[in-house]
Amino acid sequence: MENTQVINTKGLKKVYRLYAEEIAALKGIDLSINKGEFVSIMGPSGAGKTTFLNLVGCLDHITSGDLTVLGKNLNSFDDSRMRDLRLHHLGFVFQEFFLVKELTALENVELPMLFADNKDLSWAKHLIERVGLGKRMNHLPKEMSGGEMQRVAIARALANKPDIVLADEPTGNLDTKNAQSIYDLFRELGKEENLTIIAATHNVKLAYQADRVVHLREGRIEKDEIVKH
Amino acid sequence: MRKFFNLAYKNLYRRKIRSMLTIGGVGVAVAVLVSLLGFNSGYRIALEKDVSGMGYQVLITAKGCPYELATVALSGTGALRYLTDDTIAKVKQDKEIAELTPMLMNPLIKENGNGFYTFWGIDKDSYTKLRPMMQIAKGKHKERITDPSSGKETEKEIDGPMGRWFKTREIKADEIYLKNGKVLKGLITGEGKYEKVVGTELDPVSGDFVQKKKMVSTVKVMLPSRVYNKIDVESVKTAKIGEELKDELYLKDGSKITGVILNETKDVYNVGDVELAYPNSEEIDLEQVAVEANGSPKIIKYDKGEEIELVMGWEAAQTGFVQVGQKLAINVKEMAREKVKEKITDPVSGKSKEIEKEIEKPVSTSYTFRVVGILEKGGGQDDGSYFIQIEEAQRIFRKYKMLTGIGVRLNNLAQLPLFTDRIYNRKELGETQIVSLAEVKGTILNLVQTAKILVMSVAFIAILVALIGVMNTILMSVFERTQEIGIMKAIGASRMDIFKLIWLETIVICVFGGILGTIIAVVGGSFIEKLIRAVMSRAGYVPAGQIINFTPGIIIGSFVGAIVLGILSGIWPAYRAAKMRPIEAIRSGE
Numbered sequence: 001m002e003n004t005q006v007i008n009t010k011g012l013k014k015v016y017r018l019y020a021e022e023i024a025a026l027k028g029i030d031l032s033i034n035k036g037e038f039v040s041i042m043g044p045s046g047a048g049k050t051t052f053l054n055l056v057g058c059l060d061h062i063t064s065g066d067l068t069v070l071g072k073n074l075n076s077f078d079d080s081r082m083r084d085l086r087l088h089h090l091g092f093v094f095q096e097f098f099l100v101k102e103l104t105a106l107e108n109v110e111l112p113m114l115f116a117d118n119k120d121l122s123w124a125k126h127l128i129e130r131v132g133l134g135k136r137m138n139h140l141p142k143e144m145s146g147g148e149m150q151r152v153a154i155a156r157a158l159a160n161k162p163d164i165v166l167a168d169e170p171t172g173n174l175d176t177k178n179a180q181s182i183y184d185l186f187r188e189l190g191k192e193e194n195l196t197i198i199a200a201t202h203n204v205k206l207a208y209q210a211d212r213v214v215h216l217r218e219g220r221i222e223k224d225e226i227v228k229h
Numbered sequence: 230m231r232k233f234f235n236l237a238y239k240n241l242y243r244r245k246i247r248s249m250l251t252i253g254g255v256g257v258a259v260a261v262l263v264s265l266l267g268f269n270s271g272y273r274i275a276l277e278k279d280v281s282g283m284g285y286q287v288l289i290t291a292k293g294c295p296y297e298l299a300t301v302a303l304s305g306t307g308a309l310r311y312l313t314d315d316t317i318a319k320v321k322q323d324k325e326i327a328e329l330t331p332m333l334m335n336p337l338i339k340e341n342g343n344g345f346y347t348f349w350g351i352d353k354d355s356y357t358k359l360r361p362m363m364q365i366a367k368g369k370h371k372e373r374i375t376d377p378s379s380g381k382e383t384e385k386e387i388d389g390p391m392g393r394w395f396k397t398r399e400i401k402a403d404e405i406y407l408k409n410g411k412v413l414k415g416l417i418t419g420e421g422k423y424e425k426v427v428g429t430e431l432d433p434v435s436g437d438f439v440q441k442k443k444m445v446s447t448v449k450v451m452l453p454s455r456v457y458n459k460i461d462v463e464s465v466k467t468a469k470i471g472e473e474l475k476d477e478l479y480l481k482d483g484s485k486i487t488g489v490i491l492n493e494t495k496d497v498y499n500v501g502d503v504e505l506a507y508p509n510s511e512e513i514d515l516e517q518v519a520v521e522a523n524g525s526p527k528i529i530k531y532d533k534g535e536e537i538e539l540v541m542g543w544e545a546a547q548t549g550f551v552q553v554g555q556k557l558a559i560n561v562k563e564m565a566r567e568k569v570k571e572k573i574t575d576p577v578s579g580k581s582k583e584i585e586k587e588i589e590k591p592v593s594t595s596y597t598f599r600v601v602g603i604l605e606k607g608g609g610q611d612d613g614s615y616f617i618q619i620e621e622a623q624r625i626f627r628k629y630k631m632l633t634g635i636g637v638r639l640n641n642l643a644q645l646p647l648f649t650d651r652i653y654n655r656k657e658l659g660e661t662q663i664v665s666l667a668e669v670k671g672t673i674l675n676l677v678q679t680a681k682i683l684v685m686s687v688a689f690i691a692i693l694v695a696l697i698g699v700m701n702t703i704l705m706s707v708f709e710r711t712q713e714i715g716i717m718k719a720i721g722a723s724r725m726d727i728f729k730l731i732w733l734e735t736i737v738i739c740v741f742g743g744i745l746g747t748i749i750a751v752v753g754g755s756f757i758e759k760l761i762r763a764v765m766s767r768a769g770y771v772p773a774g775q776i777i778n779f780t781p782g783i784i785i786g787s788f789v790g791a792i793v794l795g796i797l798s799g800i801w802p803a804y805r806a807a808k809m810r811p812i813e814a815i816r817s818g819e
Contacts, residue, residue: 059719059812080723087721098716098815102239114232115722156720 006164006196007033007056011065014051025051027219028065033198033212035163038190040207041200043216049200050168052216056198057090057166058082070163087116091157093199095169097149099141105152106137112159127155131185147178154185158193165190167199171206183209233726237733244706248738251702255742255791256749258695261688263750263787264757264777269681271778275608276677284360285330285636285666287645289320289652292662309334311631312661313453314623315504319658320635325648327638330355333619334633335626340560340593346545347614350622353394359636366391366543366605373554384552392553392602395538400620402629405450406519406527410474411489413501413513415452416629417530421512422446446515448528451629453506454491457498465490465498476500508629537621539598544612546603558597559615565592596625608775692794695742699798703735707806714806715814724807731803732796739795743788750787751779 012029015022026048033039041049054060055067058074059082067074070089074082086092099108109124128137131151141149150170157165167186171179183206190197201207208227215223241248291310317331333350357363369388376383402414425445429438463479470487478486478498488503491511501511519527541551551557566587574581598617606612623629639648649663707714714727722730750757758777 054812057719083718083721083723086719087723092719094716094815098712100236100713100717102243103236110232111717112720115717115720115726160721 004035005032006035008068013064015063038197038210040210040213047216048219053166058085089163091162091165093167093170095172097153104138109155131155164196252742254698255695256745258691259746260749261691266783267777267779271776287637288664289635314630327640329637331632337561350619364605401531404529415450419449447512452501454501454509455506536599538601540602540616542612542614543606562591563594564589696798703802711814711817715811718811728803728807731806732799735799736795739791743791
């Protein structure tokens with residue numbers, strides 16, 4: 001299973017149309033990512049990091065080129081098939097955590113399982129304990145710190161046992177110490193669950209904790225380097 | 230689904246005040262709907278009960294008399310018109326009559342002016358035959374027993390019938406024997422005095438002729454009388470009819486009138502004791518009246534001062550805390566005619582003179598009865614009524630030989646149109662009107678129907694407002710939660726999941742609103758009933774029974790209606806939410 005390609009792009013392009021203007025966010029990306037890889041995407045604002053994650057994460061349709069995720073060519077996928085892929089194979093972590101405010105930590109983790117019609121909710125409890133919040137599972141987001149909320153968000157991303165976790169600036173709202181512990185958690189979980197993790201970040205120090213760092217600039221890959229630990 | 234429900238509930242709980250207001254709005258709309266439906270069903274039932282409770286199919290009244298008897302009670306005695314009791318015999322001749330019963334309704338204004346005592350003079354035997362539901366109540370109750378020797382009252386607890394119907398007594402007319410051998414039969418209502426011109430006399434002082442006047446005592450009597458113009462009369466004879474001496478007037482049109490001439494002027498005969506005449510109050514000079522051996526006028530009154538036996542409707546007895554066996558005094562306000570003298574000044578001559586005028590003036594009167602029975606609760610207007618023997622009623626209420634109606638059961642109701650035609654074609658029954666109770670019901674139901682359409686449109690508007698309110702609340706909450714919905718979609722919620730979630734919220738609102746509205750309607754029902762009663766009684770007829778009736782069907786129906794309202798009002802907001810594209814929704818919050 002090692003070295004199996006989970007993501008493969010060829011000439012991937014994304015053009016947004018803003019009124020009469022066309023903005024090319026990605027101008028041709030050729031990239032393949034293997035199963036179990038932890039990849040950091042780096043680049044200045046507007047480089048296309050988020051666009052890339054959205055396309056890989058089946059949240060948006062590509063403009064041209066080829067995008068294959070888990071062996072499935074997304075070019076021909078409609079919204080409903082993309083949603084199925086998101087639900088069962090992809091996990092998301094956002095900079096702003098985006099927990100549902102009126103649900104407890106545990107309920108937030110259970111939410112994707114609910115959408116997947118997954119009856120066995122014990123996995124959610126296990127995940128909460130795994131991210132170190134066993135004692136806080138019945139707390140509401142407003143009762144938790146930023147670091148804790150992001151841990152809940154990570155547990156939620158893993159709820160339906162995905163193959164790929166996509167994280168868009170997951171530490172952008174956290175202090176250095178919490179940011180580091182989130183990256184530690186990513187690395188550990190990546191190994192435990194054999195996850196492919198793609199995380200966009202500005203933080204050079206954190207980025208290089210990944211196995212591989214892909215630099216984007218103006219919609220193209222500037223540099224793709226393997227990190228030697 | 231349970232989790233979804235939980236989530237929907239939590240979302241609503243987060244916006245407590247807004248959710249509560251929306252629920253309140255739905256609640257009011259549902260309460261309006263439930264009350265209206267309850268009223269519609271209740272009114273119909275109460276009306277059916279009132280009408281079928283009458284026991285007769287046809288009511289014969291005097292022409293122009295308000296035929297719904299309850300209307301009379303509400304619009305006052307002024308509207309009443311009377312039949313004379315010889316109508317009974319005339320109507321009875323018709324072959325289609327199976328049973329009939331004469332009735333005299335007499336509403337008495339309570340002394341405090343606050344409503345009426347509705348008295349019914351009835352003929353017990355024919356009345357109970359036509360209306361077998363009029364039964365003496367049964368059960369544990371207290372009665373008052375009067376010891377005949379000491380006159381002392383004791384209270385006794387009895388388990389059984391609450392008394393009995395009144396005993397029918399023979400009540401004869403009062404008789405006034407005249408010097409000319411004739412006898413007047415009627416109801417003596419009092420005595421009077423007036424100045425009678427007995428001739429002219431030469432005044433020795435002034436040398437003028439002056440009128441010679443004399444105070445004359447009279448006896449006031451109510452009897453059927455009629456005035457005949459002398460030009461219409463061919464001849465007058467006195468003849469012995471049976472035992473009695475009567476005057477016979479042969480009219481030019483060939484008819485013969487039998488009666489007693491009370492007085493005669495240059496132009497007219499005033500004839501008393503005539504058939505088919507309306508009872509009038511007449512004053513008979515005592516001079517005309519025969520004298521007994523002891524010198525007193527020969528007048529026989531059949532009023533022996535006996536106690537009048539009264540049977541009361543259930544409600545009347547309950548509200549008055551009346552017990553069987555007790556004496557009951559009823560204080561009422563009556564309009565009495567009184568002669569007053571008024572001085573007027575002639576504007577031309579400046580001379581003033583006195584004229585006599587009759588005025589109507591309210592006086593307090595008291596009637597005393599012995600309560601002999603209490604009737605079973607029937608749910609109709611009878612519950613609040615008082616029943617005495619019809620002759621008794623005619624006597625004490627001074628409605629001598631008068632009826633307000635004759636209840637009739639026909640052999641075959643299908644023959645009603647033919648029966649009506651026959652009655653209307655009989656000249657001697659020209660003063661009658663026939664009212665079929667189906668007709669009454671139809672008239673009232675039509676009125677109610679018209680009102681219902683109006684009220685239903687109000688309810689429709691209330692529901693529409695509630696619908697828009699719910700839709701607005703949910704739509705606002707959808708827009709507020711755009712980002713959250715985007716996240717849910719990103720983590721795998723389908724369009725259907727989001728649709729269900731938002732939809733459930735509206736349904737939760739409407740279910741709570743439905744519960745609230747039903748509670749408001751049921752708890753406030755008696756208040757609304759009072760309100761409707763007050764409003765409607767001003768307009769006319771209100772059935773006596775409960776007019777708002779909440780059946781399980783209405784409550785379940787309105788509840789289902791509230792849910793349907795939720796389903797309908799949720800579609801659009803839920804669709805809007807479901808349609809959102811995840812990345813755009815997420816980005817909207819940034």
